[in-house]
Amino acid sequence: MxxxxxxxxxxxxxxxxxxxxxxxxxxxxxxxxxxxxxxxxxxxxxxxxxxxxxxxxxxxxxxxxxxxxxxxxxxxxxxxxxxxxxxxxxxxxxxxxxxxxxxxxxxxxxxxxxxxxxxxxxxxxxxASQFTPATFGVEVAARPWSASTTDSFAASPTYDVFLSHASEDKDSIARPLKDTLEARGLSVWFDEIKIKVGQSIRQEIEKGIANARFGVVVISPDFFRKHWTRAELDALFSRKMESGRNLILPIWHHVSKDEVLAQSPLLAGILALNSALMTVDEMAQAILEVIHD
Structure with a gap:
């Protein structure tokens, strides 16, 4: 042949x-x-x-x-x-x-x-150049995340971590991670604790993002399907661009690199933790080391 x-x-x-x-x-x-x-x-x-x-x-x-x-x-x-x-x-x-x-x-x-x-x-x-109050995703991303933004929320406490996640991932990873980070001495902005009845969800999330040193983002299939989580991610990227700091700490949860790449090539390019390869304790320790670096 x-x-x-x-x-x-x-x-x-x-x-x-x-x-x-x-x-x-x-x-x-x-x-x-x-x-x-x-x-x-x-x-x-x-x-x-x-x-x-x-x-x-x-x-x-x-x-x-x-x-x-x-x-x-x-x-x-x-x-x-x-x-x-x-x-x-x-x-x-x-x-x-x-x-x-x-x-x-x-x-x-x-x-x-x-x-x-x-x-x-x-x-x-x-x-960032088209502020539309009726649209949360654009409003949050459009806000210039500079020192003046943080000053506008001066009365708010400062958090080590803003924990962005889909509600479907709350029990499996988000809440256990929040508890473990707090046990290690970190302050965590977590929606079910920080947003009270009668408060504006949008405003409280804006405060949380503006006053957090880092954004821990639990990336999952449900994360990409939600309006709120995508808006939070846009806001964190906007802060990253304004500050020039690597403040986004992704965690891949039940998601592959190809799936992340299809949704956000920019996010796929950031070194991430992976819940399939690490325990909650190991991920919390890795986050702690970055924050205290």
Missing amino acids: DVQTSDEPGAGVASESDLNRYRANASRVHSEIAKTTSSVAAKRKKAADARAAAQRSKNASTIRQKTAEADRAEGEANAAEKKRGDLEKKLADLETKTAKAQIDVDKKRAADQKKAMDAIWRQNASA
Whole structure:
């Protein structure tokens, strides 16, 4: 079986489909090399057995027959050896093309991610320039999170952590994390404690974000489905841009990197803790170390 490998993109930039095709062809060539190597060994053995039989025989006819059989097997082995050499050259060529294609694909992925991240920055900048009181998400993001913002809430206490999470994640991770952080001496803004009956939810959240040193964000499928949590994330990113500080501390909870990347490339680029890999105690300790750094 001769493996075709001529379907290449030429001197241009390789695409992901080119990369996949090279890998598939390389895999087929690997299989062919293995089969051909086995064939060479079998033909060599057949030739050796035939020559040994010819040497043992005293019958002239048998000697001629076994010698001819050995010669044929040697010829077939030599042909298989040549085929293997050709396949090995094809494999080397494919490996070179695969390596180049991988570089091209990685560059394109990086460029696409940068483009997506730039779009997020532009969206946040747009939100910051268009204050709309009726829309909480835009209002929070639009507020200039500078020292003057904190001054406007001077009567409010300062928190080490603003804990942003979906209500569906409250029992499984948010509340246990809040309790563990407080046990380690950190002050935590937590909605069910800080927002009282009759208070404006929007205003209390604004105060919490403005007066927190860091935002711990529990990223989950439910988080991305909620209006309030996405608005909190927008506000935290706005504060991050205004202050220039890395104040967002993400925790991935029942979510994959691809899911985070699809929702927010900018958020996916921040080193995160992962509830699937760490206990609540371990995550709390990691947060404590960042805050006290």
